[in-house]
Amino acid sequence: MTKNSVVATLFRFQSVFGLLAVVVAAIIFSPRKNGAILFVSADNLANVVRAVSEIGIIAVGMTFVILIGGIDLSVGAMLGLAAVGSAVLMVESDWGFLPSVLLVLVIGLVFGALQGAATAMIGIQSFIVTLAGLQIARGLARIWSDGQGVAIAYGDGPNEAPASFALLGERTFGGLVPIPVLIFAVVAVAAIVFLRVSAFSRHLYAVGGNEKAARLSGVPVVRVKVAVFAICGLLAALAGIVHAVQLNQGSPNDGIGYELDAIAAVVIGGTSLAGGRGSVAGTVAGALLLGVLNNILALNNIDSNIQLLIKGLVIVAAAALQRLRPAS
C-alpha cells in the first residue's frame, strides 16, 4: 500500500474513523461507577442506538435523496404525521395493528412520490417542494389530531391500541436489543445491499452525478426521482411509527427539526450535497457518531446548550475534512 492509498482509504472511511475516534473519546471521558465504564455498559449502548434509531431511519432515506442531488425538508413533519396517524387510527378509530401501520406507510410513500413528481416533472427545486411539503404534512397532522397529542394506551377495549403494537417498543435477543434498533439495522442493511447490487442504484448515482448525461444515456430520470422521494417518505413514516411506540403517543409537534439532524448525519457520513457521491454506511456511521456524542455529553452532565455548540463544530469539521479529500 502506498502512502497515497493509505490517505485515500482514510478519507474514504472518514466517517467510520470519526466514529471510532468519538467512541474512544467516549470511553476515556466516560464516568465510572464501581470501576465499570458506564458508557460501554450494554444498557447504555442499547440506549445510544435506540436514541438514534429514528433519526437513523430518516437519514437513510435522506441519503438517497441527497445522492440524487436533492434535499427533503419534509421528513420531520412526515414523522409527526405518521406518529399522529398511528395513534389516531389505532386509538380513536379502532383500527388493527397491520392496517394502521400499512396505511401510515402508504401515506408516507405517496406523499414522497408526489414531492418527487413535483420536482421532476414541474422542475421546481426539491428544497422548495419539500419546504412546502413540510408545511402541508405538519398541517395535516394538526388537522388529523385536532391539534392535540393522542396518548396511546394498550388493551382490547375501545380507545385502546392493540397490544401487538406495543411489541414494537420491546426488546429482543434476550432483552438486549430494542426493536427500534433492530428496525434501524434492517433498514440500513437493506439500503446498503440495495445500493450495492441493484441496477436502479446505478441510475440513482448517475442522476446525482450528472443529470443531463444520465438523461442522454437513457436513464429514466423522472422515474428515479419519484422513486427516491417515495422511499424517503416511506422511511420517514416508518420512523414516525417507531416514534409513536417509543413515546406511547402521537403528537402533531413530533419530529420538529429532525430533518436537520438527518441531514447532519448524512453530511458527517461523507455524502456530497452536490449528489452522485456517498454511501448509506457513511450515514449510519454519521448518525451513530452524533448519538455517541450526545450520550457522552449527557453522561457527563454537560449543559444541552453546550451540546448543540459541539454538534455544530463537529458538522463543520466533517465538512472541512471532506474538502481536504484528495481529488483521486
Place this chain on the structure above:
Amino acid sequence: MGGALVRMVGIGKRYGGVQACRAIDFTLGAGEVHALLGENGAGKSTLMRILSGDVTDYDGQIEIDGTPVGFSGPPDAQAAGIAMIHQELDLVPGLSVADNIFLGRELRTPLRTVDRRRMEGSARALLARSGVRLDPRRPVGELRVGEQQLVTIAKAISLDARVLIMDEPTSALTTAEVERLFDVIRELRRAGVGIVYISHRMEEIAQIADRATVLRNGEVVTSFDPRALSTAEVVEAMVGRPVQTMFTTAETDTGAEVLRVESLKLTARRPRPGRRDPDGISLTVRAGEIVGLAGLLGAGRTELLETLYGVAPRGAVEGRIFLQGKEIRPRSPRQALAHGIGLVPEDRRTSGLVLFHSILANTVVSSLPAYGRLGVIARRQERAASVGMAERMRLKFGRLQDEVGTLSGGNQQKVVFGRMLLTEPRLLLLDEPTRGVDVGAKAEIYRLLGELAGQGLGVLLASSELPELVGVCDRVVVLRDGRDVASFSTANSGEGELLAAAMGELQ
C-alpha cells in the same frame, strides 16, 4: 490612408505541436473595415487574441500608430484603444442593460453612490446610436441573443475604442438588425475607427468590408478587395483547392435504409433564441453508410440530432421519421435507445459522462437491464461487458474502477462511444465526436467508425470540420437555416463545395 493604425509584423504563435500563426503580417487603417476569413483553426482567433492582449507570448511585433507596443493583458490593450467583441457574450444575465454596459466602471454621484440615472441616460444614447430601441433597465437575461449581441456592441462602442474587433457579430441577428449594425459600422468608419470583422458570411463581407484577408493553417493566403472576387474564389483560397461544382445524387447502395427523415419540422412551444430547430429536413442513412451533416454555426445540426434522439424542446413535430422502415417518434432518449438510436453528444464533460464515477459505471449505464435479472446487477457479466468494450475501443486505462475524469479527452470520448455501442444501436448519431480530442485518438475514432459501418451500422455525423466530413463520410448533407440545402457524395466533391453550399452560394 497615411500610416496604418495597427501594424502586426511577422506574428507567430505555437500551441504545443500546433503552429496557430506563422509569420503573419496584418495591417488595419483608420476608418477601415478589414474582414478576416478562414476555416476553423486557420488562426483567426489566435491572431485577434494577440491583438486584444489576451495572448501575450508570441513572436513578431505590433505597432499602434507606428509605436511598438507589448500588451500585458486585455485591460492594457483596452487602454490603448483596442476592444474585442467576443463570440461568447460576456454579459451578466441578472444585471440590467445599463449595468452591464458600465460594469466595472460605473458612473458615480458626488456621494460615490452609483448614478443610475446618468448610466441609464448614457446607455440609452449608446443603444440609440447602435440603432436599438431597448429599455436600459431591462435585465440582460430577458433579451434575445441577438439583442444581447447588440448590447455587447454598444458596450464596446462605449469604450471609445479606436480599434474594434468583431468576431461573428451577426450570428444571431435578424436581417433588419444586421442592417442597423452595418449603419453603426459605417458611422464608426467615418469616425476613423478601424474594424476587424470576422465572419463566414460572404454576402456580408462584400457589403461592408474594404479589404479581406484569408488565413489558412496559420498563414496569410491572400488579401483582396471583397467586391472583386467571387465566393468560389474565396472558398478556394480558404480551402486551398479548386472548387468543382459537382452535385451527385449517387448514393452508396450498401444495405437497406436505416433512417429516413421526411420534411422534418419542429415548432418549439417556447422558441429559444439561438436555436435553429429543423425546418423541413429530409435525408436517409443506409446500413453501413456514414452520412455527414455539414453547415455553419447555427445551421441546425445539433438540433436535428436532438430531435431524432427525443431531447428537443417540446413542440409540434411535423414530417416523419422512419427507422428500418417503421415510423417512430422518440420522445425521450430512453425511447430512442429502445428503437436502436444512440447519440454521442457534443460535450462529453457536461452531457456525456459523470466524471467522478468509474469507467465501469459510465460504460454500462445505458445497457444495465442486459446484465442480471430482476433489477439485480450480475457483477461478472457487467464487468465482462465493460472490459470487452474497453478492448474493442482500445481504451487506455488503469483499472475499471478508476474515475473517468482521469482519462485523456480521447479516451473519455471512447467511453461515451462504448456505452452507446453496448446498447447495440442500428443508428448512431454523432455530434462533433472529435472535438477536443488529440490527433491519435481522432484516428482511432475514425478507424472505429469505419469498422462499425462495416458491420452494418448507420452513422449520422455532424461536424464543423470539413476535412473530417470529406475524409470520413460517404455522403454529406449540408444544412442551412434548419433546412437541407445540398447533398454530396464525397467521392466526387471536396471541402470547397461543402463550404460554398453552407455559406449559401450554391443551390
